[in-house]
Amino acid sequence: MSVAELTPPEAARWAARAGLPLPADRHAAVAAVANHIHSVVAVLRELDFGDTPPAPAYHAGEEKHDAAV
């Protein structure tokens, strides 16, 4: 297990911090899936993003909730 991986008690603590108390019988399974997801997304750290902004763009003033559908 690499140092970046969460142990079951750590996964439970992180989940609790996020406001999701996990029953004890789920700690190991959630840790395993969280570690797998982490291993997939961690590859993005190789990219040098420079000034690249995140994709969502906010267009001020374009929402017209009273417009006809």
Place this chain on the structure above:
Amino acid sequence: MQPYELSLTQAADAVRARQLSPVELADSVLERIEQVEPRLQAYVTVTAEQARRAAREAENDIAAGRYRGPLHGIPMGLKDLIDVAGAATSASSRVRADHRAQADSTVAARLAAAGAVLVGKTHTHEFAYGLTTPQTNNAWDRERVAGGSSGGSAVAVAAGTATFTLGTDTGGSIRVPAALNGVVGLKPTYGLVPRHGVTSLSWSLDHVGPITRTVEDAALVLTALAGHDPHDPASLTTPAIDYRPGTGMDLTGLRVGVPRNYYFDHVDPEVEAAVRRAIAQLESLGARLVDVEIPLTRYIQATQWGLMVPEATAYHERTLRAVPELYQADVRILLEAGELMPAGDYLRAQRSRTLMRQEWARMLQYVDVIAAPTVPATAVKAGQETITWPDGTAEGVSDAYVRLSSPANITGVPSLSVPVGHDTAGLPIGMQLLGRPLGESALLRIGHAYQQTQPAPTLAPAV
């Protein structure tokens, strides 16, 4: 030929010419449902009485000269993530047991305004969070997966239990089941078809689109669905156009990109052969084939997961805390694990998406479309968890099915899946055509030209 066997275009022509009444058509489709639905399980609910009533209204309107267009009187199904006023939107989940939609989704309202007849709500992989739709059986082999998450919608169209359906697509959920069931699926450009009233899996990746028997049918449905909706913050303000392709088959001057990396890696040889034959067919129609290098492929899965996982978990925040035991095990664990993803990972995925979109735009300057397999393998047996490739690599079935379709969700480009034959086991194979943003007309033109070179599509045996 029975009315349920007609494509949307054929049925619409017959209804307009008053050779076929919407009541006959609805009755035929409902009888077909009675025959094959017990084996397929494509529907969550079938609303036969409402459908017959709507069909009678359509018949009366058309008889009185109030013909609304090609969807008038046509039986269709909606993936059960799509709100219809007064009906449950179950998301194929026990979490939604007591749900009732207060209003129509924008797409349901637009189809109703076009006169389409709702026959029922179709199964999804629970909350669209999966690629198999385990409740539903493949239309060509009931021992095999339907694909997902719009599995019910694709199976219904393939088996003749709906003349067309709508699905949703966050990583491939329209195109994957379309390919695995031998029908056409269109994921439009991000923001072209409004999502208001459609249960989200991942806001920044979600799309709604048609599943049909022919490319021409998909164009008819898209024409009714597309257009700005102020209730969807991602909705584009593009003018409404008629997407119906012309009858011309000449593709002279079109440049079709053929990927030299990624899209043909770890692809079943029979799938690759069928897609390359179809690409050769495009060349014989006059298209020029151009080698293309797909950019940033190492980061596709990471970007897809980095966006989808935390967005899905955020959507389910309340119910995951209130009724976690009502979710299916595979969905619950993904939602729980998503709580543990740091914001930094999500932002990296959003920044990676910016890079990917820029690089895809650059690539699409040199070609009009890209042609590739929709999925790397045909439908696997229900319960099969991995696919082993000839080099010994094992890949999860869901990872494999989403691998070639997710780039269009990340970049928002349109993608059309078209059937291009069957493997030796008789299972359908799909080719996807990817285009420039708002390049639907080019995809539909090329897909339609290709289909005209092929025998007319037949329904799945549904046995």
